[in-house]
Amino acid sequence: MTGRLSRRRMLAAAGVAGLGALADGATAPRIAHAAAGPTDPLWSAEYVARKGDVSLALYRKRVGAPKAGERPPPVLFLVHGSSISARPSFDLTVPGKGEYSLMNVFAGSGFDVWTMDHEGYGKSTRTAGNSDVASGVEDLKAAIEVVARETGQPRAHFYGGSSGALRAAAFAMARPDRVDRLILEAFTWTGKGSPTLGKRAEQVEYFRTHNRRPRGRDMIRSIFTRDKPGTSDPAVAEALADAELVFGDTIPTGTYLDMTANLPVVDPLRVKTPVLMVRGEHDGIATEEDLLEFFRRLPNPDRQFVVLARRLPRGRARPHPQSALARGPGVSLVARGLNSARLLLTTGRSSPSGA
Numbered sequence: 001m002t003g004r005l006s007r008r009r010m011l012a013a014a015g016v017a018g019l020g021a022l023a024d025g026a027t028a029p030r031i032a033h034a035a036a037g038p039t040d041p042l043w044s045a046e047y048v049a050r051k052g053d054v055s056l057a058l059y060r061k062r063v064g065a066p067k068a069g070e071r072p073p074p075v076l077f078l079v080h081g082s083s084i085s086a087r088p089s090f091d092l093t094v095p096g097k098g099e100y101s102l103m104n105v106f107a108g109s110g111f112d113v114w115t116m117d118h119e120g121y122g123k124s125t126r127t128a129g130n131s132d133v134a135s136g137v138e139d140l141k142a143a144i145e146v147v148a149r150e151t152g153q154p155r156a157h158f159y160g161g162s163s164g165a166l167r168a169a170a171f172a173m174a175r176p177d178r179v180d181r182l183i184l185e186a187f188t189w190t191g192k193g194s195p196t197l198g199k200r201a202e203q204v205e206y207f208r209t210h211n212r213r214p215r216g217r218d219m220i221r222s223i224f225t226r227d228k229p230g231t232s233d234p235a236v237a238e239a240l241a242d243a244e245l246v247f248g249d250t251i252p253t254g255t256y257l258d259m260t261a262n263l264p265v266v267d268p269l270r271v272k273t274p275v276l277m278v279r280g281e282h283d284g285i286a287t288e289e290d291l292l293e294f295f296r297r298l299p300n301p302d303r304q305f306v307v308l309a310r311r312l313p314r315g316r317a318r319p320h321p322q323s324a325l326a327r328g329p330g331v332s333l334v335a336r337g338l339n340s341a342r343l344l345l346t347t348g349r350s351s352p353s354g355a
Contacts, residue, residue, distance in 0.1 A: 040064055042107050047150065049116070049142040056139055057123035058116045058146060059087055061107040066150075074180075075153050076106055078115040079140070081162035081186075082255040083215055083223065085122030086115040088243035089161070094236050112151055116143045118167070120212070120252040130211040132254030133265050136167035137174050144178045159183040162285065163255035166265055173270040182271070185278045188286035189294040191263040196226070196284035200260050207257040212250040217241045228282040259285075268294045274302035281307060 040063045047058040062073060080089040091103045099105065106113045117124040118139050120131040129135060148154050157180050160168030165187040172179040191197045207213070220241040224232040258265055275298055279291060288307070295305045 042104060047146050049139075049146045051119070051138055051142040054119050054125045054127060056116055056119065056125070056142055057086075058114060058143055059091065059103075060112070060114050060150075061091070061103045062112040063107060063110065072151055072153055073110050073112045075147060075151050075156035076111040076113050077140075077143070077147065077156045077158050077168075078102065078106075078113065079136075079158060079160035079164035079168045080115065080118065080121070081160075081164045082259075083219070083251060084240065084244050085117045085247060087117075087122065088240055089164075090115050092236075092240060092243060094233075094239040097233065097235060097239075100236065100239075111157075114143075114147055114156070116140075118252075122247050128211060129252070130207075130254035130257065131252035133163065133166050133170050133258045133262075135254060136163075137170045140167065140171040141175060144175070148178075154178065155180045157181045157183070160185065160187075162186040162188075163259065166255065166258070169266040169271055172273050173267065176272050179273045181274045181276070183276045183278065186283055186285055187277060187279070187291060187294075188259060189264050189266065189268075189290050191259060191286065192290050193287040194285055194290075197259055197263075200256060204257070204260045207253040207260065210253055213253045213256065214249060215251045216249045217245065220244060227280075227284045231282075266294075268297035269299055271298055272300055274300050276304045276306065278306045278308065281309065 042061055042063060043065045044059070044061045047060065049056040049058055066072075078086070078090045080086045090101065092100045094100045103113045103115065116139065118131055118136050119129060120126050144156065147156060155178055158168040158172065160166070160183070162185070165184040168182060169184055169187070172182050188194060188197065221234075221237045223240075224234070224237045275295075277291060277295055279286070279288065281288075292305065295303065
């Protein structure tokens with residue numbers, strides 16, 4: 001069977017391709033000063049940022065605890081999407097299935113990795129608001145002050161997935177002084193021609209009149225099947241649901257409302273930072289044409305567009321891409337992403353499929 005990755009099935013390859021993008025470029029070296037020993041233990045901590053009366057939960061991982069006088073590692077901030085909070089999105093454990101934590105992989109590669117539960121998600125304060133993209137930008141403004149204080153670095157790389165990519169890109173417009181490089185995965189610009197958003201728009205009045213929506217186990221399972229059934233291990237969906245549903249079975253509607261009624265919320269001409277855009281062919285949230293038009297308008301010539309693909313033996317399912325070290329039959333998803341990273345580092349090209 002031959003195919004390309006559906007959205008949310010490509011985080012691993014997006015992550016390793018992003019490592020190359022973060023390392024490439026004319027500004028200060030990144031990965032050259034971020035190498036971690038293979039046996040170095042990971043260190044983690046939790047923090048709280050304040051946005052008025054709202055408490056925002058932050059999570060951090062890196063190799064070893066910070067030490068006075070050390071050369072600080074590059075900072076990477078991961079921004080979650082509409083339906084799943086931060087740690088289930090980026091720090092998931094799936095027993096018996098290998099490494100599924102993007103935080104672990106980036107931290108093990110020498111980054112100081114942060115993520116956050118946006119308002120109304122996870123451990124952050126649940127309010128009467130709907131946690132739309134604009135609210136997410138304010139969350140990130142509050143969070144980056146904590147990151148800067150704790151790391152001593154005023155700028156960070158940002159990686160956003162789905163509506164997290166909208167939040168991250170909108171933050172880059174609002175605070176370009178705080179953003180070094182930007183990775184947009186499963187991004188959407190105008191939404192024109194998107195089958196997923198077309199279907200979602202049928203509920204737009206509900207999103208207008210309700211600030212939270214139901215999100216149970218079946219909805220989480222549907223994330224793994226709606227674009228291309230059979231491309232993910234069902235055990236991962238169950239692990240994700242187990243990790244997320246401890247926070248309840250409803251989530252904010254704001255990003256769904258933005259994506260169905262308010263696009264575009266990002267102006268490419270105002271995104272001045274270097275950008276890597278990553279998508280899979282079966283991504284129903286945006287057409288490739290829509291994304292390429294956004295990409296063409298980005299003003300910084302340091303930009304990359306990657307379409308991830310791989311071949312599999314007939315009848316074999318792909319491992320879920322949140323496994324940055326996924327093990328399974330067929331050609332490794334990570335090998336494809338690493339190839340993109342090597343191309344970025346050696347030739348400046350994202351991938352043979354890049355445009």
